[in-house]
Amino acid sequence: MSRPEHIAPPEIFYDEVESKKYSSNSRIIEIQTKMSERAYELLAIPEGREGLLLLDIGCGSGISGDVITDAGHHWIGCDISPSMLDVAIDREVEGDVMVRDIGQGFPFRPGTFDGAISISAIQWLCNAEKSHHNPRKRLLVFFQSLYQVLARGAKAILQFYPENSAQIEMITSSALRCGFTGGLLVDFPNSTKAKKYFLVLFTGNNGLYSMPKAMGVNDDEMVEEDERQEQVKIVNRNREKGRKKDRVGVKSREWIMQKKDRQRKQGKEVRPDTKFTGRSRGPKFVGKCAGFLLLRRIIKLHLKLKLKVEFIKCVYYGAK
C-alpha cells in the first residue's frame, strides 16, 4: 500500500488535484464513510441523544463530518490542507472548518467538545516534515490539547494507519501520558486489507468505560462457528471438487446485472435494465437458413462453371 506520508507533507500532498479525488472517487468516499460510521459507533453516544458538538480532527473534505451531521450532531473540523477545506466548502458541509496544524494543538477553550473523531489523520504526526518538527513533541502537544478541549467524560476515537509497531507504541504512549485512558482497538486483525486501527480514548478514568469489542476477532462463539463452517467446507470439497458451482457464470443475466450495478455505482452511464437484458440473441444461421445458403452457393458455382464452358467453347470455335 502506498503511503502518502512518504511523498509530501499533508498541506502539499493534498493539493487541488488530490483533494478533488476525495469528492469524486466513489471508492475513497465509501471507505471513508464506512470508517467514519464505525468511529461514530465506537463513540457510543446513547441512542436518541442529539445536538452534541463534536470535533473532527483532520476533517478534509468533510466526508466524516457528513456522518456526524446525519446522526444529528454539530461538528467543527480542523485540517492543514486549504485545498481540502475548499472542497468541503464547495460541498456545503454543515459543520465548520478551519485551517490548523493538529501538531500545534487546538485553538479552542477548554471543555468545548462532547467527543472527537479522526479518520486517517494522526499517522501524519509521526513524520517530521520541517526542520523544527519533532514527532514525539507534536504528538504530546496534540494529545494534551485534545484532552483540554474535550469535556470530562467525553471520548475520542482516532482511526489511523500506523506504519509499524513503533509508531503504534509512540502514539498510544503519548496519549496515555496526557491523561487519557483507553487503548487500541483493531478491527479484523487477521486480514491485511480490512485491518483497521482505532485508538479509543476516554477522558477521566472512573471505571465507567470499558473498551468496546473489535470486529472480526475470533472470540469463543465465533471460533465454534468457524470450525463448523470449516467442516462443511471440507465435505463440500470432497464431493464436488472446486467451487465452480456457486460462481456466477460469465455473461449470464446475473453477471451482467452485477456488472451494470457496479458501473452505476461508479457513476458511469449505463443502459436501463429491461426484460431483454442478458437475453440470448436467438439461434444463429442454422437449419433452414443454412439450407438456403447452400443452395445459393451451388447455383453460383453452377453458373460460374457454365460461363467457363461457354468461354472455352468460344475460344475453341473462334480459333478454328
Add this chain to the structure above:
Amino acid sequence: MKILTYNMMSCSKKQCVGKGHPLKLDCTESQTLTQDFQLEFIKNMIPRLDWDGIRAVAPMFNINLGDNIEGQLENEEFLKNLFKLVVNTKIIKGKLTCPSCNREYFIENGIPNMLLREDEIYQDIKE
C-alpha cells in the same frame, strides 16, 4: 465560520492560555443560513458559551438578546434568537484578533486560518 465556532475559539499561543478569548471579531462579509431551530442543541451549548463574546458580537448582526441574558435561559424567543446568532450566522470574510497578544487570524471564504508560525509554537513541552 459560524459564530458558535468563533465563540468556542481562543488564541492558542502559549502566553495567551486563559486570556486568549474572546477574540476580537472584525467581520467584513457575512451570510445568514437557514438551519431549523434545535432546542436540544442550544440547551447543550448554553453552559459552554462565553457570554462576553456573545454580547460583543450580537449587535454586529442586529440581533437583540436583551440585557439580562442569565434570566432568560428558559425563554423560547430568546433561545431562537440565540440560535439564529450562533448557528445561522456565518462569517465569510473578516479578521480575528487576540485580545492578549494582538495576533491576527484572517478568515477567507468562510475558513479561518489558525496556523501558527514556527516561532509561535510553544516549545516548553516536557520531553
